[in-house]
Amino acid sequence: MTDRTVNVAPSRTVFIGSGAGFAGDRFDAALPVVATLKNHSGPKYLIYEVMGERTLAIAQQLKRENPGQGYSPWLDRYLPQVLEQCVAHGIRIVANFGNANPQAAATRTHEIAAGLGIGHLRVAIVEGDDLLAYTEPGRLSKYPAIEGTDTDGRELHAANAYLGAQPVAQALSHDPHIVLVGRTTDAALVLGPLIHEFQWRTDDYSLLAAGTMAGHLLECGGQVSGGYFADPGYKDVDNLHELGFPIAEITADGDVVITKADHTGGRVDRATVTEQLLYEMHDPGEYLTPDVTLDISACEVQQIATDRVRVSGAIGRPPPATLKVTLSVDGGWLGEAEISYAGLNALPRAQLAAHTVRKRIALLGMNEPCRVEIIGTGSVHDDDTSSKAGDLNAAASGEYRVRAAVRSASKANAQQLADEILALYCCGPAAGGGVRQSVTAQVSTASILVERDWVEAHTSTRLVME
Amino acid sequence: MKVTLPLHAIAHSRAGDKGNRSNLSLIAYQPAVYPYLLEQITEAKVLQLFAHKGASRVVRYRLDKLHALNFVIDNVLEGGVNDGLGLDGHGKTLSSLLLGLTIAVPDHLARHGENLSDEF
Structure with missing residues (x-):
C-alpha cells in the first residue's frame, strides 16, 4: 500500500x-x-x-x-x-x-x-467540445432534451459539450x-x-x-x-x-x-x-x-x-457518466420597441398607447405571442399578459414607457410590431417620445446528456506554434 | 412581541437561471432569524408569489450552516433568456420580488438590512 x-x-x-x-x-x-x-x-x-x-x-x-x-x-x-x-x-x-x-x-x-x-x-x-466537428447532427437529435426548446428537425447551429x-x-x-x-x-x-x-x-x-x-x-x-x-x-x-x-x-x-x-x-x-x-x-x-x-x-x-x-x-x-451538451438552433426574430410618456396624466396616455397597440395586433391578425407592457408599473415582475399591472396603484402622473415585444419566425412580423410602436408618434396618444426599436436574430437552445467516453475520445490538447 | 416586516429588512437574496428555471437564495442577515424563515417562507407561499408567471413547482433546500434557503422554481421565466418576451429573461430581478414577502419576527430581531434599525 x-x-x-x-x-x-x-x-x-x-x-x-x-x-x-x-x-x-x-x-x-x-x-x-x-x-x-x-x-x-x-x-x-x-x-x-x-x-x-x-x-x-x-x-x-x-x-x-x-x-x-x-x-x-x-x-x-x-x-x-x-x-x-x-x-x-x-x-x-x-x-x-x-x-x-x-x-x-x-x-x-x-x-x-x-x-x-x-x-x-x-x-x-x-x-x-465541438461535437459538430466529429459527428452528424442527426445523431444528436436522437437524444431527449433535458431542458430548453424542441430541436427536432431543426438545423443545429452549434452542439458543444461542457x-x-x-x-x-x-x-x-x-x-x-x-x-x-x-x-x-x-x-x-x-x-x-x-x-x-x-x-x-x-x-x-x-x-x-x-x-x-x-x-x-x-x-x-x-x-x-x-x-x-x-x-x-x-x-x-x-x-x-x-x-x-x-x-x-x-x-x-x-x-x-x-x-x-x-x-x-x-x-x-x-x-x-x-x-x-x-x-x-x-x-x-x-x-x-x-x-x-x-x-x-x-x-x-x-x-x-x-x-x-x-x-x-x-x-x-x-x-x-454523461456530459451536458448544449444544442443551438435558429430562434427566429425578436422584435422590440418602446415609447415614453411623461408628466401630468402620463399613465392614462401610456395605457391608451398599450391598448392601441394590442388592438393593432388583433387587427393585423398577428398570431405570434406578443407582450405589451408599461415600464413603471412593475412590469418586469409581471407576466406576459400584465395581470398584475393594476396592483401597484401607480400614480397617474410621472414617467412611463410602453414596450412591445414579439418573437416570430418571420423577420417582417417582428419588424411590424416594432413599427406599431413607431407609428404611435403620429397615430397614438399625445406627447409620446423617445421611440427605440430593434429586431434581432435569436438563438434557442436545448440541453442533452451524452456518454462522456465518446466526447473524451475526441478531446485533445496541444501547443500552437507562432 | 412580534413585528411584521418585509423579508428585505432581515434577509438578502440573489437570483440565478438555467433555461426556464430560476433559483433564488434567501439568506438571513442574523442566524437567529433563520428559524422564522424556515417556519414561514414555505414552498407553497413562494409558488403562490410566482404563480402569475407560470411557476409550476417550487422546491426549497435548507442550508442550515449558512442560515440560508434556496428556492428552485420551475417554469417561472416565461421562456427564459432565449425564448421569453419580457425585458428580464434571466429573471435577475425576481430576488427583489421574493424580498417583498412579509414575515413576522420578534421585535428584537427586526433590522434594516445589515444595520441596526431604530424604526421598529
Missing part, C-alpha cells in the same frame, strides 16, 4: 485571480488583480470566463464562414493589457477566449504578443503561458490549474469538490467580492467604480480562501460569498460537473480577516 501522505511537500498555495466573469465584464478589472498576484510567491493564474450560449452559436456560424474566425471578440479587449505583465511575472492565463475556435484564438494571441514585442509565447489549446478540468490540466502540462479553451464548465478554469499544480487524482473527490467550489465562487468575477450585491442602506459596498475582482488561495489539501485585489473597492465577507455560493445552484447536495458531484449543503463560510473568507465543508462524490 502506498502512503500518499508521507511524501507530500509542505502545503503550497496556488493563487488564482479572476479577470472577467462574463462577456462584457468591466474591461480593466484584471489590472489590480495582476498587480496583486505579482506580489505573491507560488503558482499564479488569471482566469477569464467570457462565454455565453448565444455568443457561441453566433461564433460557430462565423467559423463556418471563415476558418480564422469564431474566437471570442473579447480576446482583443482583455488580453493586450495584461499579457506582458503576466508573462513577465509568471502568471499563467486560463481563458475561454477560444469560443468556437481555440486554434484561431491562439493565432490571434500570437499576433497580439508579436505586436507587444513578446517573443516565444507558449499557447496551449483544448479541443473536442468539458471538465482534466483537459485544462493536460493543456497546462505543455508548460504554456496561456491556455485557451472553448466550452468547458466555468469551474474547470480554476480546477484545471489545481489538478495540474497538486496532481490531484481523478478520484480525490473531496479535493476536486473544494476546487470546484472555488471555481464556482470565482466564475462570475466581482459577484463574489461586492459586485451585484449593493442595496443602499441595507447592504452597502464601497467604491463600486473600482470593484476589486476576486483571488482564491487554495492549498494542496483543499483549503479555500477567497479574497480580492489590493487597493480596490468592493468587499469579501460572509454575505457576499454566501450569495455567490448559492448562485445558479439548484440542489445544493448535487451540483453536477464532469469532474465531481459537488455537495455544498454542509459548507461553512467563515470571515478570517478583512476581505478574507474561508469556505470549507465541500463534499465530493463521483461525477455522472
